[in-house]
Amino acid sequence: xxxxxxxxxxxxxxxxxxxxxxxxxxxxxxxxxxxxxxxxxxxxxxxxxxxxxxxxxxxxxxxxxxxxxxxxxxxxxxxxxxxxxxxxxxxxxxxxxxxxxxxxxxxxxxxxxxxxxxxxxxxxxxxxxxxxxxxxxxxxxxxxxxxxxxxxxxxxxxxxxxxxxxxxxxxxxxxxxxxxxxxxxxxxxxxxxxxxxxxxxxxxxxxxxxxxxxxxxxxx
Amino acid sequence: xxxxxxxxxxxxxxxxxxxxxxxxxxxxxxxxxxxxxxxxxxxxxxxxxxxxxxxxxxxxxxxxxxxxxxxxxxxxxxxxxxxxxxxxxxxxxxxxxxxxxxxxxxxxx
Amino acid sequence: xxxxxxxxxxxxxxxxxxxxxxxxxxxxxxxxxxxxxxxxxxxxxxxxxxxxxxxxxxxxxxxxxxxxxxxxxxxxxxxxxxxxxxxxxxxxxxxxxxxxxxxxxxxxxxxxxxxxxxxxxxxxx
Numbered sequence: 001x002x003x004x005x006x007x008x009x010x011x012x013x014x015x016x017x018x019x020x021x022x023x024x025x026x027x028x029x030x031x032x033x034x035x036x037x038x039x040x041x042x043x044x045x046x047x048x049x050x051x052x053x054x055x056x057x058x059x060x061x062x063x064x065x066x067x068x069x070x071x072x073x074x075x076x077x078x079x080x081x082x083x084x085x086x087x088x089x090x091x092x093x094x095x096x097x098x099x100x101x102x103x104x105x106x107x108x109x110x111x112x113x114x115x116x117x118x119x120x121x122x123x124x125x126x127x128x129x130x131x132x133x134x135x136x137x138x139x140x141x142x143x144x145x146x147x148x149x150x151x152x153x154x155x156x157x158x159x160x161x162x163x164x165x166x167x168x169x170x171x172x173x174x175x176x177x178x179x180x181x182x183x184x185x186x187x188x189x190x191x192x193x194x195x196x197x198x199x200x201x202x203x204x205x206x207x208x209x210x211x212x213x214x215x216x217x218x219x220x
Numbered sequence: 221x222x223x224x225x226x227x228x229x230x231x232x233x234x235x236x237x238x239x240x241x242x243x244x245x246x247x248x249x250x251x252x253x254x255x256x257x258x259x260x261x262x263x264x265x266x267x268x269x270x271x272x273x274x275x276x277x278x279x280x281x282x283x284x285x286x287x288x289x290x291x292x293x294x295x296x297x298x299x300x301x302x303x304x305x306x307x308x309x310x311x312x313x314x315x316x317x318x319x320x321x322x323x324x325x326x327x328x329x
Numbered sequence: 330x331x332x333x334x335x336x337x338x339x340x341x342x343x344x345x346x347x348x349x350x351x352x353x354x355x356x357x358x359x360x361x362x363x364x365x366x367x368x369x370x371x372x373x374x375x376x377x378x379x380x381x382x383x384x385x386x387x388x389x390x391x392x393x394x395x396x397x398x399x400x401x402x403x404x405x406x407x408x409x410x411x412x413x414x415x416x417x418x419x420x421x422x423x424x425x426x427x428x429x430x431x432x433x434x435x436x437x438x439x440x441x442x443x444x445x446x447x448x449x450x451x452x453x454x
Contacts, residue, residue: 024237025286036246041313060252125229140241149233171417179423223364230365272359272387
């Protein structure tokens with residue numbers, strides 16, 4: 001799990017560290033095997049009781065794996081090229097997503113728009129709510145204790161850690177996804193993108209821009 | 221005043237660990253089973269019940285478990301609470317699952 | 330949900346622009362109102378529809394009532410004494426009706442007003 005090792009600065013060798021200030025708890029190899037054993041045992045019991053079928057679990061995994069940031073990027077690109085669509089997206093994200101064949105599983109999608117004077121940032125302080133049906137699974141840092149704790153209190157410092165300095169004169173809006181709504185940031189269309197097609201534009205839109213920890217850079 | 225140990229908005233914390241980790245198979249399995257148990261035909265466990273599970277199983281456990289392990293343990297707690305199975309039955313199923321993972325006996329020849 | 334599919338529905342007490350105070354209900358168990366907004370004042374941004382109360386869902390109760398949910402905005406400087414940023418910076422989140430009172434109409438640690446007329450019977454809006 002060398003990928004996991006640089007998840008945090010601590011050099012203890014076990015995912016179940018006892019450091020109360022752990023910013024992100026990750027499993028080591030033994031922890032991952034234990035997790036696999038435990039979930040296999042759970043699945044065995046549920047299958048024995050006829051509550052789920054093994055094939056259902058496999059299909060459900062495929063269903064959960066299929067959404068990704070490409071879906072959110074399509075909404076953003078359409079909003080950039082079609083101002084009427086942009087207005088519909090801001091008014092009712094779920095219905096506007098459905099227009100493009102993108103299904104939003106959550107109760108409602110609230111799309112918040114960045115402009116020259118406003119920067120939006122999405123977090124979830126209580127757990128890890130995230131618009132999974134249009135962005136896929138949240139990144140590890142989004143579910144970290146550090147991001148959950150700090151985004152609501154010092155968003156500008158958090159954004160600087162992501163390399164983004166929001167000008168003092170611009171306002172920052174933080175959206176804590178604490179209940180039934182889910183949030184998507186509509187980034188600003190970058191300078192230099194005027195001649196680009198909708199598909200090309202979608203290619204510029206990253207997951208991080210739609211969470212609000214990044215912006216779409218100018219196109220050269 | 222009631223503040224759950226999961227309610228950490230505004231608390232002090234270190235730098236954001238800006239890392240990307242792979243989504244592992246067992247973690248997908250946890251989410252898939254959770255999703256199936258909460259679906260419209262089964263309605264066996266809501267997301268809020270799952271959250272109650274990990275918000276009430278103790279701060280030490282909450283803090284030391286990874287995100288998906290926390291959800292897995294909470295899901296099991298709730299299913300035991302609902303008498304879907306017992307802890308003993310889970311332990312037995314785990315022993316069987318563990319046996320499948322046991323390393324092969326050392327070759328002595 | 331009952332054979333008739335009838336759920337008690339709470340009528341929304343607030344609308345966009347209303348100043349509200351967040352109560353400290355002191356409820357143990359699963360709640361979705363973060364500690365950091367309790368006893369603070371904010372402004373209702375808009376209504377979000379009505380939903381089953383997560384406090385009841387968390388213990389398997391699904392018979393309602395469905396509770397209005399609002400998006401509420403707070404000035405960061407009202408939430409954090411040591412906030413560093415623009416006075417225009419805001420935090421927005423969602424609050425269920427029973428956690429709110431009209432601003433300045435505290436007590437913030439009491440039971441919320443529960444006017445029976447706030448309930449009507451019928452399906453989910």
